Amino acid sequence: MLPELDEAIVKKRIARRIALEFRDGDVVNLGIGIPTLVSDHIPDGVNVTFQAENGAIGIGPAPAVPDLKCIGAGGRIISLLPGGSFMSSDASFGLIRGGHVDVTVLGALEVDQNGDIANWMVPGKSVPGMGGAMDLVVGAKKVYVAMTHVTKKGESKILKKCTLPLTAVGVVTMIFTEFAVFSNENGRLKLLEIAPEVTLEQIREYTGAEFDAADPLPVMKGTEAA
Numbered sequence: 584m585l586p587e588l589d590e591a592i593v594k595k596r597i598a599r600r601i602a603l604e605f606r607d608g609d610v611v612n613l614g615i616g617i618p619t620l621v622s623d624h625i626p627d628g629v630n631v632t633f634q635a636e637n638g639a640i641g642i643g644p645a646p647a648v649p650d651l652k653c654i655g656a657g658g659r660i661i662s663l664l665p666g667g668s669f670m671s672s673d674a675s676f677g678l679i680r681g682g683h684v685d686v687t688v689l690g691a692l693e694v695d696q697n698g699d700i701a702n703w704m705v706p707g708k709s710v711p712g713m714g715g716a717m718d719l720v721v722g723a724k725k726v727y728v729a730m731t732h733v734t735k736k737g738e739s740k741i742l743k744k745c746t747l748p749l750t751a752v753g754v755v756t757m758i759f760t761e762f763a764v765f766s767n768e769n770g771r772l773k774l775l776e777i778a779p780e781v782t783l784e785q786i787r788e789y790t791g792a793e794f795d796a797a798d799p800l801p802v803m804k805g806t807e808a809a
Contacts, residue, residue: 585733585762585789586780593761596778597729599624599805601688601759604727605631612636612679612719614689614702615657617729621688634684636715638675641667656715676715679722687723689716691730693745696792698755698767700728701747713750720751732760732789739791741765741772762786764803765794776803 588596598620605611605625610632613619622644625631633642635655642655643662655661663669670678678684691702700720703713720726733739741758758765763786764776772794777786779802 585737585785588761588780593731594620595624596761596803596806597759600764600803601727601729602626603804604757605629605686608632609685610634610640610683612684612687612723613657614687614716614719614729616690618688618690619657619659621729634675634678635661636672636675636679636719638670638672639663639667640670640675640678641665643667676718679715679718682722682724684719684723686725686727687719688727688729689719691728691740693740693742693747694728694730694755694758695742695745696772696794697744697770698753699745700726700750700755701745702728702750704748706748716750720754725756726754728755728758730758730760732762737789739789742791743793762803763790771795773797774800776801778803778806 594617597617601621602624607629612634613621622633632640634640635642637656641664643664645660646662649660653661689702691700693701703716704710730740755767762778762781763774765772766775772792774794774796777800783796783800
């Protein structure tokens with residue numbers, strides 16, 4: 584069995600680890616759920632410009648006094664930092680489709696060993712649609728997936744082949760869970776880091792995909808603080 588961690592620790596750990604991947608000057612789009620927490624953990628000295636696909640760039644934290652005219656794509660109230668701006672939705676998607684977003688961080692229901700991602704619907708459940716994810720996963724230079732390692736039933740979310748309707752094929756750059764960090768290298772997954780509470784054997788048992796493991800296999804960065 585994988586160890587049970589407090590939900591808040593799980594979310595914070597994943598968000599903190601992803602934030603360590605950003606480089607100074609990156610333009611980043613954050614999806615809903617765990618990805619929204621990533622902006623709280625940007626390392627000192629790293630300046631990141633956050634973009635919302637509904638038409639804002641240079642996003643700052645939620646203001647002390649909410650302004651309901653300023654809402655991000657995920658429904659959160661936002662502010663703009665100095666130099667930030669609003670734009671039309673078509674201009675915003677032109678920015679995404681034009682390859683000007685360095686990283687998009689998205690949640691997922693499933694990811695597979697080929698880098699395919701399914702993150703928008705479960706058959707039989709009502710959903711509003713795929714949204715901007717279909718543009719982000721093909722327009723951004725890097726696609727980072729933030730998700731728990733297994734479902735509530737203990738089933739792996741990292742599979743040999745996705746079973747749910749796909750968002751895109753072969754686009755995932757890295758996968759971050761509370762127990763592991765994977766990269767997609769030429770269509771094959773590589774385990775880069777592992778959480779201190781688990782063993783490589785446990786990760787193999789609870790990961791449906793085939794993968795190679797780094798040797799030596801380091802402890803997951805950021806776990807010492809969460």
